[in-house]
Structure formats: structure tokens, C-alpha cells
Amino acid sequence: MQYRQVHSPLNSEDILNLRAGDSVLLSGVLYTARDAVHKRWAQTLEKGLPLPVDLAGQTLYYMGPSPAPPGRVIGACGPTTSRRMDRYTLPLLKQGIKAMIGKGERSPETKLHIENYGAVYLVTLGGAGALLAGRIKKAETICYPDLMAEAVMRLEVEDFPVICAYDSLGGDIFSSQTARYRRI
Amino acid sequence: MARLCTEANFILGRDVIDALKAAVEKEESPLGRQILNALLENAAIAGRDRLPLCQDCGTALVFVELGQDAHIAGGSLDDAIEAGVRRGYAEGCLRKSMVSKPCSDRKNSGDNTPPVIHYDIVPGCAVKINVMPKGGGAENMSRLAMLKPGDGEEAIKDLVLQVVQEAGGAACPPLVIGLGIGATLEKAAVMAKKALIRPVGHPSQYEEIAAMEQRILEEVNKLGIGPLGMGGSVTALAVHAVVLPCHFASLPVAVNLQCHSARHAGVVI
Numbered sequence: 001m002q003y004r005q006v007h008s009p010l011n012s013e014d015i016l017n018l019r020a021g022d023s024v025l026l027s028g029v030l031y032t033a034r035d036a037v038h039k040r041w042a043q044t045l046e047k048g049l050p051l052p053v054d055l056a057g058q059t060l061y062y063m064g065p066s067p068a069p070p071g072r073v074i075g076a077c078g079p080t081t082s083r084r085m086d087r088y089t090l091p092l093l094k095q096g097i098k099a100m101i102g103k104g105e106r107s108p109e110t111k112l113h114i115e116n117y118g119a120v121y122l123v124t125l126g127g128a129g130a131l132l133a134g135r136i137k138k139a140e141t142i143c144y145p146d147l148m149a150e151a152v153m154r155l156e157v158e159d160f161p162v163i164c165a166y167d168s169l170g171g172d173i174f175s176s177q178t179a180r181y182r183r184i
Numbered sequence: 185m186a187r188l189c190t191e192a193n194f195i196l197g198r199d200v201i202d203a204l205k206a207a208v209e210k211e212e213s214p215l216g217r218q219i220l221n222a223l224l225e226n227a228a229i230a231g232r233d234r235l236p237l238c239q240d241c242g243t244a245l246v247f248v249e250l251g252q253d254a255h256i257a258g259g260s261l262d263d264a265i266e267a268g269v270r271r272g273y274a275e276g277c278l279r280k281s282m283v284s285k286p287c288s289d290r291k292n293s294g295d296n297t298p299p300v301i302h303y304d305i306v307p308g309c310a311v312k313i314n315v316m317p318k319g320g321g322a323e324n325m326s327r328l329a330m331l332k333p334g335d336g337e338e339a340i341k342d343l344v345l346q347v348v349q350e351a352g353g354a355a356c357p358p359l360v361i362g363l364g365i366g367a368t369l370e371k372a373a374v375m376a377k378k379a380l381i382r383p384v385g386h387p388s389q390y391e392e393i394a395a396m397e398q399r400i401l402e403e404v405n406k407l408g409i410g411p412l413g414m415g416g417s418v419t420a421l422a423v424h425a426v427v428l429p430c431h432f433a434s435l436p437v438a439v440n441l442q443c444h445s446a447r448h449a450g451v452v453i
Contacts, residue, residue, distance in 0.1 A: 078239050177416075184407060
């Protein structure tokens with residue numbers, strides 16, 4: 001399997017070149033956000049207030065890690081189910097996020113929004129939190145520490161493995177690949 | 185108790201590892217094989233570094249088979265189990281995922297308590313304890329249905345296919361599918377959960393049920409969902425069914441999905 005090296009935040013050229021099905025090793029910065037953070041951000045934006053993190057161009061990782069054991073950067077840190085963030089995703093695309101990392105399919109509406117905003121949806125290895133921990137070089141909680149595992153973290157990653165699930169042109173690995181192996 | 189919590193989260197059972205290795209051989213998709221190999225690598229790293237296999241260290245689900253001749257002295261067994269969960273999740277640096285008030289502020293309880301405990305009274309004087317850290321992703325995609333009594337296996341199969349299809353990649357396939365068929369609404373759900381304790385791929389001891397498990401598994405693996413939903417011929421590792429008699433007006437069926445990180449650890453005292 002050929003891996004493509006990509007830096008995060010992704011530049012517009014990387015986004016245009018990524019195709020659904022591409023295996024990618026990401027290096028650079030990711031911000032974690034899952035259910036509770038998405039809800040708070042949505043409430044903040046509804047009140048017309050700025051978000052505590054500038055998301056323009058950034059990559060979100062739907063993840064809440066296990067605590068870092070002594071001497072380690074982070075605990076296990078695999079993705080959570082992306083579709084639970086669907087209802088909050090359009091406002092965040094408007095804030096400028098360009099890539100999201102999670103697991104599983106998105107709603108048809110969210111898939112369309114991702115295409116319309118020239119973003120990409122990437123998936124990483126669900127249930128491989130110990131393997132992924134080795135690809136995280138720095139982790140720092142930057143917002144909402146009261147949310148514990150769900151707080152916003154800034155991660156610096158190296159060779160973090162992802163697969164492009166939805167590309168910016170509407171390509172979709174789930175439907176194309178599952179159709180290929182379907183026998184019913 | 186604390187040790188069962190940490191061992192279950194750090195060490196993937198031999199049954200699951202063997203099933204994943206067999207899946208690598210069967211999987212037609214190159215990407216699917218790449219994912220399955222990464223999952224095996226993850227299990228090796230988690231065991232070596234004593235890191236959780238998955239950051240979702242689950243609800244601490246505890247099954248107790250209490251011998252009717254055993255006597256528990258010195259305090260409440262519930263409290264002892266809860267104390268063990270609290271200690272195991274703290275000492276093992278396991279993620280605490282429980283919220284105390286699910287419908288209001290959803291504040292984290294901070295120590296992964298309370299556990300969910302199921303007791304069975306059995307003959308003898310042994311106490312058997314099984315711990316299953318149950319992640320939210322696969323649990324969320326599970327379902328309970330009251331089918332029509334005449335529907336039979338065909339409807340059960342259709343229900344399973346529908347649940348697995350809707351779960352797609354979100355439930356972290358390849359799955360282990362627990363089925364509770366018969367009894368009543370609440371009992372079917374517990375039976376489906378208990379079916380997941382059986383070592384992965386060990387068929388039911390009843391020939392008729394084992395044959396049905398195999399037929400449903402074959403159909404599920406025709407869905408094409410594959411490892412992590414990225415397409416492939418291995419969508420489930422096993423179907424485990426527990427079947428009990430039920431009222432002639434009913435056919436309760438619970439489908440409990442378990443992700444590939446099918447963690448469990450047990451002890452007999």
C-alpha cells in the first residue's frame with residue numbers, strides 16, 4: 001500500500017489532490033473535539049460569540065484519549081464515531097475547518113457540505129488506540145479542561161495513518177468499496 | 185476486580201487474535217487486510233506497553249455467576265465490585281467514560297463508576313466473575329425488536345443485516361454479533377450481551393443454533409462492509425446466539441454488536 005505524506009493543516013493543493021481511498025501519513029497539528037465540545041461550540045456560535053480556538057484551515061480529530069500513563073505523551077487515542085458530529089459540522093466548516101478525522105460514514109447532507117466547502121473527511125484506525133499513541137509527539141489540553149477526556153487538545157503528530165474517505169470532489173470510499181465486495 | 189479491568193483493556197484474548205488472523209486469510213480487499221494487520225499490531229503494542237487497546241475503555245460490565253453454596257462475607261458484593269472498578273480504571277490509566285446524569289449536565293463521574301453488574305445464581309460454591317469493557321460505538325448501534333411470532337429465522341436474519349448495515353464503519357467491524365432470541369424484552373437484551381462472553385468463534389453447544397449462527401454470519405459477510413467499513417469480505421468474525429423459550433405471541437430479538445476489540449477477562453474464585 002502506497003502512503004502519501006501530507007502536512008496538517010492541509011494546504012489547498014493537498015486537499016485538491018487527495019482522492020477517496022488514498023492512504024496518507026499526516027504530520028503536523030490536529031485539534032481534538034468530540035460530542036461535548038461540538039455542543040459548546042455550537043452554543044457559542046449561536047450566541048454570536050467567537051470560538052476559543054481559531055479553526056481556520058485546521059484539522060479536527062474526533063477523539064477523547066485515555067489518560068497518559070507516567071512518562072508517555074498520551075494514552076490510547078483512536079477515533080470516535082463521526083456521524084454524531086454531523087449536526088454541528090456545517091457551522092464549523094463555515095469557521096474554516098478543512099479536514100476532519102474520525103470513523104464511519106457521515107450523513108448525506110454532511111458529505112455534501114464537506115464537498116461544498118472544499119474540505120476532506122479522513123478516517124483512521126478505529127480500535128487501534130495503542131498503535132496511534134506512538135504517532136503523537138506532543139499533546140496539550142488547550143480548552144475546556146472540565147470536560148476531562150473530552151476537552152480540546154492540540155496534538156502534534158508524525159506519520160499519523162489516515163485514509164481519505166470523502167474527497168473534496170465528492171468521492172466516497174465507503175460506497176465505492178462496499179459495493180465492490182457486496183454479494184447480496 | 186481491578187486486575188480484570190486492566191487485563192481486559194490491555195490484552196486482547198487469544199480467541200480474538202486467532203479470529204483476526206483467520207480474517208486476514210479470508211479478506212479479499214487489500215485495504216481490508218492492511219487494516220486487519222494494523223489491528224493485530226495494535227494488540228501487540230497494547231500488551232507490550234500496557235496501554236489500552238482502545239481509548240474507549242468502556243462501561244465496566246460485570247457478569248457474576250454466584251454459586252448458591254458460596255457466602256459473601258464482610259460487606260456488600262456490589263460495593264466490592266464498584267471499588268475494584270474504581271481502582272482498576274485509576275491504576276491502569278483507563279479512560280473514565282461514565283456520566284452520572286445522562287439527561288441533564290452529563291458530568292463525568294470521574295472514576296468510571298458505576299459498573300453495570302448482572303448476577304446469576306448457579307449450583308456449587310464457586311464465584312465466577314467476567315468483566316467486559318463495552319465501548320459506546322458498537323453499543324450505540326445495537327437494537328432490540330419484538331418480531332412477529334411467525335417470522336422465524338428469515339426475519340431475524342433481516343434484522344441483523346439491517347442493524348449491521350446501518351452501523352457500517354461506526355461500530356468498528358469486523359464485529360462479533362450477540363443475539364438474544366426468545367424470553368422477554370429485557371431478558372433478550374441480557375442474553376445477547378451474555379452471548380458475547382463466549383470465546384469468539386466458539387459455536388453454540390446446540391447444533392441447530394450453531395447452524396443458524398453460521399448461516400447468519402455468511403449472510404452478514406456478503407454485505408461488503410469489511411474491516412472498519414472500508415469494504416471487504418469480513419464484516420463479522422462471529423455470530424453468537426442464545427435462544428430461550430418465549431410466549432406464543434412473541435419473538436423478542438436483541439442484536440448486540442461488539443467491535444473487533446472484543447475485550448473480556450474472567451476469574452473463578
